[in-house]
Amino acid sequence: MKLLGKLCISLLSVLMVVGFIPVNDVNAAVKLSATSKTINVGRGYTLKLKGTSKKGHAKSSSSAVKVSAVKKTKKVKVRKRVTVKVRVRGKWKKKKVWRKVKVKKKVTVKNSFYLAGKRAGSADVSVTYGKKKIVCHVTVYQPQLNTVVGYTYNLASRLSHTSDSTYWTSNQAVALVDEYSGLLMPIHSGSCIIYRKVNNKVKSQIKINVKSSGDVKVGVDVSRHNGIVNFKTLKKNNINFAIIRGGNGCRKYGTTDYSSIDLNLKRNIEGAKAAGMEIGLYWYLNSSTNGLMSSGDAKLQGERFADRLSSLDIEKNTPIYIDLEEHSALLKSGSKNTKAEFQKEMCQIFEAKLREKGFKNIGIYASTSWYKDYLKNDYFMNKVDVGEEGITSHWLAHYNYASKEGAQTPQFYYNGRLITPDIWQTGSRFRISGTGSTYVDMNYLYQ
Template sequence: MADNRRRIRFKSIAILEAVIILLLIIALIFVGLIRGRGEAVPANANSDKPQVRRRAVIEKEEAFYQMDGRKILMQDNTYGEIFVPVYSDVPASTIDTEKITMRNGYAYYMENGEAVSTTGVDVSEFQGDIDWTQVRQAGIDFAFIRIGYRTYGDGIVTYDTAFQRNIEGAQAAGIKVGAYFYSQATNTDEAVEEADAVIDALAPYDITYPVVYDWEIVHDAARTDEVSVEALADCCVAFCERVKDSGYTPMIYQNKATSMNKLDLPRIKDYDFWLAEYDDKPSYYYDFRIWQYSNTGSIPGIEGQVDLNICFRPY
């Protein structure tokens, strides 16, 4: 009997010791967790931006554009369909392409059954002598006149031989006028030189529409073939700021492909944009004010073909 009591006492002591050890282990683990949380430094602790870790959601859609701002799909001569990421800080177009209608060869933007857009042309010395009265009677509201250009090879700033005649003729006929310069600038000094040539030429005139920087890729051993993305953006800004300082509204003209592949859009987003895309409807993702929809237009008073444009928000 005594041996049984002794065994029970020893067993009770062993159980009590095991419970005490278990409680001590739990207490140590709890203290370690509390201290670890207090001393831990989160990744990017100095950043003001919230840090979120998540698994990407893979989605596939057949739309040409993802209008929610996730991706743009374009066609490339070499790669076929290509993926272009969207700039979240560059305004997207708000134009409802379903409201664009073609009538008698002109594009119109319709709201509540009425056209709210204006129709225009852009011309140079290549159009020859223009009968601006006939052009106005044909329904043309505005015209962009080429002031000049820089030559492909030597890089010489040259005035368009018809710019004075065209500006004065268009204004006399009651057509609102803007101006553009065909640039081949390779640096900001040249872009400023071009802007100054435009400003000097426009001094005698009161124009209504913007002054446009028209820089194009030639692919014909031109002096601009090796211009970098950064240098092109610098030229755009240099030209636009120069004309803006002189009281004009600056604008950049470019076709869809060059805009998407060559322009640094976040750097030029504050300037009005003139899009060249020859199709029934524009598919350009970002904001644009004027759309050049044809380079084969036919207008009474102009011999041969001429570019046709629609201005969605008239100046």
């Protein structure tokens, strides 16, 4: 009995000593993957609760952050009625039976929460598990870009571009964006949001603040390919001018008549003028065959265009551009000098027919590479005053160029002299209300 009493006293002493030894709180190991986080509007972060088997629940204190469960796709077995072939009395027949099959199903990932930045601000995201709670403080930042009309900017890297990304603007009257490359084209003072989407879901965004520039105008170039154009809508969206196609080559195409005149020429001229927009015109120089054009081709195109413009009572100082881009018609075999001389001859014949009717403001449209490789000739590079024989203006096509300090537009050299365009065609995949087609070419005119 005494021995039993001693054992009880010893055991009690041990328990008392153990009671004074600090025991780690099991909750001390429970934590969040982050207790503070900064995210951009339109972006997000996956917050994880670690160190507990209990199911957690997350809640945001502000509409700046939206909390949703993280889901993933996994294969699970389900009972499903399927059709199988069975052999009955020597013959194969179809029969429906119940089988366990694997199907893809979205399931919630335990203790993972997606925090989406909805607007600039902050929020406390509290995660509860059982009667315990842990908080993550989230700051939501709105990325911004300040820019000026006449300068382009490539947003692809800024918005984490992927191959399946598309870009959209919240206000076409302030800034446009190339749908696939993310090239930003500011067009008027104000602010808007540019969104990067994947499968029509916003993945990232940026706020654009635009200031106007008094010496830059914004315009479109249009043809029958653009369908029925609503120039009044374009004007409301701060489009100042339109360069309208006169025609193409010497033959009838789907978008031209038998005189090679663009089917929408008259409609487009009248519509642009009625909307109070400045106009220019261009002609796509081409051959009567699939091969090299002749002097007769150039003469015929010049005569037809000049006659039609005269019948439409077009002002004589209206800018008219010769569009040079048809390889088979314009690039004569031989050296680059040979190619430039041949195009000079064709353009001078075409230009002469326009001048006979009094049109005296003739320019050239070509891509940067075409200017550099095929137009190295004083006739194309040395501009003259309106009214003089020769080229009065350079219209340059160069897509996806982001403006740089000291190089607002694409440029190139000729005989050591830097050539800067008067009009820059920035791209061809812009969307803007008022054009009947999906996309439209956009341009800056520098005064």
